[in-house]
Amino acid sequence: MGQSGADTTSVKVNELQEVVVTDQFRRGNVPAKLFPVSRIDRQTIDNIAGNTLADVLHYSLNINVVPDPQSGRSTIRMFGLDGDYVKILIDNIPLVSDNGYGNNIDVTQINLDDVERIEVVEGAMGVLYGDNAVAGVINIVTRKGTEGKWKIRAALQEETVGGEYDWSEQGRHIQSLNIGHNLTDRLYVSAGFNRNDFQGFFNNYRGKDYFKVQGSSVVNDGLRGHEWYPKEQLNLTGGVYYTAPGMSLYYKFGYFDEVLDVYNHAINARVENSNYRITANDRQYSSSRFMHQLYADGNLYHMNYMLSLSFQKQERDNRNYVYDVGERREQEVITDIKDQSSNLLFSKGTLSRIFSGSGFFDLTMGYELTNQRGYDASASGYSSDIVENRLENYDVFTSLHITPAARFSLYPGVRLNNNSMYDNHWIWSVTAAYEFKKDLTLRSVLGSAYKTPTFEQLFYYFVDANHNIQGNPDLKPEDGISALLALEKESELKDVRLINAFKGFYYDIRDKINLTLVNGDNSSGSFRYMNLDRHRILGASLENTLYYNRWSATLGLGYTGISQQASGETDMRDDYLFTYTANASVGYTIPSIHTTFFAQLKYNGKQPQYVQQATDAGDPVYVKGEQDAFTWLDASVRRSFFDRQLELTAGARNLLDVVSVNTTAIAGSAHGAPPGNILLGYGRSFYLKLLYNFKI
Structure with missing residues (x-):
């Protein structure tokens, strides 16, 4: 923030960059103009005092963070597709979670302290990243070095939760310490x-x-308990990084622990010896994750190689106990079980620049292996059987680089996906890039939208007197077409730099899996995961970024429509239902006082949806419901002192005080869906962060 030239870049948010797909291919021949890539850099993360991935993704134009206050989880949607269709990676390695690996990750569990930047890659990524990378990938790139001998970052951050705060039992309290040391130059x-x-x-x-x-x-x-349940998270990381001419090698370790407390809203009261005994049946979830990563890349003769290996272990303990509310103590443990466990072994390797001597043709080849074993007892619901599962993938892939003309590049690719539950399947994509001139580039990404069912979709079982929700082991994988067209232009005039990016996207997914109301013995019907015949998404977005002296500003507009029709449902409407979104940000730096002011806004328009409702005769009908529009607005000021050794950031999240919105897009009876309420946030919150930044 001390110099104008440097500080202007400190307020970048989702600026489109012509960068390598991800670090995985930084030494390979996969070109810098392969996919549209948005980057959230370290300066932006610090400007908004972002602690988790959920803190920084709220304002991305084509991404929505979807919270679930009851489970404490927050997942994402990209291009209208949920987290099952987006892979989240840390240094190009998929992250294991309580819902599998890579997909549908709880973004509140991903800490950003050791992160250098976040890359959001859009388009059909199945060739490079396998099944379920339909909408794109989010790659979190961690730091792998520092300037000087030592770098120490220590921070304290205090936040209100809505209007609630004290030092111990209300609010959000964050402490962090990061140490980096260059033992040698390598x-x-x-x-x-x-x-x-x-x-x-x-x-x-x-x-x-x-x-x-x-x-x-x-x-x-x-009225007992909370609207959003309390939870405490601990993150520990460590790493060793070695670099030499023509080679780099690193090992990383990570440990994550989370405790989520669920306090029952209902209490139990009985009389004992003329006194009331007041108790509640509460629950505590304890989740832990270990992560080991080994990575190497370098040169082999005239070629480049990359090799990664990862072992991850995820576990969740479920403790049910009786809490004595009157005496404020735990009275009795009812059950204490490990209800989820997952082990993931992952390996990936590539060999690129195989024909580097050719100016017309080149080749990249690779493999990817995953072996996941585990179980999820809670997915068995009221069943006495605990479902144990094994999922393995043995994939090989290749990508060509063809340059028929100086300004035109073509990248066809194919992957053979060998899944332990399904037959071999070919995943393909074709990417093309054309430079009309130096500052105007057109990219297109066309590929297959292949997705295998999740563990929950296959095996979930929750049946009692009031519920009937079941998975379906006979589900088929989804497949279809994914298309993305991106036109980017960069203009410079004296002190003004302007970047414009237009995107058009289309998805046509066959056999899409959805939770569907079917006839059953239950009076309200039963729900099953079923393959739908067709699910289509059509949309466009326009993103603009402006830099002028000490100013930075962005403005984005999005328009996305979704159409779906279930197999055999002749009455189901299949027309497109569109939603508008818009985002904006503005930043201003004052170098003389080392201060940056920053604000960002995201408008989420009304979200219409056709929903199934049961008739009096038991047959489903489809009606149009709608979720109300809402807007996020954040603002902050960040100032550094003592040659940037000390930084103070103060700001406000959710200035428009969004807590919930109304919706009629929920299932109901034949007489219409009753209005519902969806929790989205916890109101207007304020934060103060003190960061000590020490370098030698």
């Missing part, structure tokens, strides 16, 4: 610690020790 080591203590959002609830006495009776008014 050898770098690092270690990090982060604690994120979210005390929950009470809203109209009264906490775990609340109960109401009216007269001589205990009233069960349902």
Whole structure:
């Protein structure tokens, strides 16, 4: 923030860059203009005091963060497709979670302390990243070195949760420490610690020790507990990095621990010896994840190679206990089981620049192996059987680089996907890039939209007197076409730099999996995961970035329509239902006082949707529902002191105080869907972050 030239870049948000797809191919021949790539750099993360991936993705134009306050998880949607269709990677290696690996990741569990930048790659990525990389990938690139001998970053961050805050039992409290040391010019080591203590959002609830006495009776008014459950997260990281001419090698270790407390809104009251005994049946989820990564790349004769190996272990413990509300103590443990466990072994390798001597033709070849074993007891619902599962992939892929003309490049690719549950399947893509002139580039990405079913979709079972929700082991993989067209132009005039990017996208997915209402013995029908015949997405977006002296600004507009029709459902509407989105940001730097002001906005328009409803005769009908529009708005100011050794960031999240929105896009009876309410945020919150940045 000290110099104008440097600080202007510090407020970049999702600027389109012509960069290598990801670091995986930085030494390979996969060109810098292969895919449209948006980058969120370290300066932007610091400007908004981002601690988790959820903090920084809210404002991306074609991405939505979807929270679930009851489970404590937040997943993403890209181009209208949910997290099952987007792969999240750390240094190009998919991350294991309680829902598998790579897809449908809880983005609140991904810490950003050790992150250099975030790459959002859009388009059909199945050839390079396998099944379920339909909408694109999000690659989190971690730091692998530092300037000077030592670098120490220590931070304290305090946030309100809505209007709720105190030092211990309300608000959000974050502490972090990161140390990096260059042992030699070629050898770098690092270690990090982060604690994120979210005390929950009470809203109209009264906490775990609340109960109401009216007269001589205990009233069960349902106000105990929280609107958003409290959770505490711990992250530990470590790494050793070695670089030499023509080769690099690193090992990384990561440990994550999360404790989520679920306090029952209902209480139990009984009389014992003329006294009330007030208890509640509460639950605690404890999740842990170990991650080991080994990576190497370098030169082999005239070719480049890359090799990665990862072992990850994810576990979740489920403890049910009786809490004595009156005496404020745990009374009895009912069950304490490990209800989810997953081991992932992953390896990937590529060999590129195989025909580097040719100016017309080149080739990249690679393999990818995954072996995941584990179980999820909670997916068995009320069944007594615990489902154990094994999922293996043995894939090989190749990508060509053809240059028929100086300004035109063509990149066809194909992958043979060998899945342990399904037959071999070919995943393909064709990417083309044409430079009309130096500052105007057209890219197109066409490929298959191949996705295999998730564990939940295959095996989920939740049946009782009031529920009937089941997976389907006979599900087929989804497939179809994914198309993306991107036109980018960069203009410069004196002190003004302008970047314009237009994207058009289309998905036509066959056999899309959805939770569908079917006839059953239950009076309200039963729900099954089923393959739908067709799911189409059509849309366009326009993103503009402006730099002028100390100013930076972005403006984006998006328009996305979704159409779907289930097999055999002649009454189902299949016309497109469109949603508008818009985002904007503005930043201004004052070099003389080392200060940057930053604000960002995201408008999410009304979201229409056709939903199934049961008739009196038991047959489903389709009606149009709608979720109300809402807007996110954040603002911050960041100032550095003592030659940037000390930084202070103050800001506000969710300035428009969004907590929930109304929706009619929910299932109901034949007489129409009742209005519902969807929780999205926890109100207007303020934060203060103090960062100590020490270098030698």
